[in-house]
Amino acid sequence: MASKIENPFSMRFVLPEQRELYLQLKEDEKLVSMPVIEQDELESFHYSIRDSAREDYAITVTWWRQVKGNLGSTCSMWGAVKWIDQQGRRIKIVNDTDVQWVNMDRIVDVRV
Structure with a gap:
């Protein structure tokens, strides 16, 4: 069982603003x-x-997405590359359920 210090929401009176700020x-x-x-x-x-674009097979692409200033998070998606936009420096990844344009300068990993 977590103590009250480890779980601040186990206390009785926590304002919604405090909870939101903590999260x-x-x-x-x-x-x-x-x-x-x-x-x-x-x-x-x-x-x-x-x-992948030429042979039409799926790869997993991981890219970095900016959230705050110089900090961000990594996102990942698998699928086949259907379009490479040379001027916009981005690729279009398509799988069964989703389509995503990814900036080529933000790609941090590609797995076959």
Whole structure:
């Protein structure tokens, strides 16, 4: 059983504003800065993306999404690359249930 210090919501009187602020603080602690990607990793990502678009097979793409200032979170999606927008530097990933445009400069991992 958690003590009252570990679980602040077990106390009797907590204002909704206090609870919201506490939960927002906990969400902010999960944010990370954008990882630095080496050039050889970046070239490998681009090769996998082009190959998925050409051969029409699914890959898992992980990208960084900015939330507050220089901090953000990582998102991931699997699917086939259906379109590569060279001018906009983004790719279109499609799977059975979702379609997502991902900025190529924010991609941090690609898995086959």
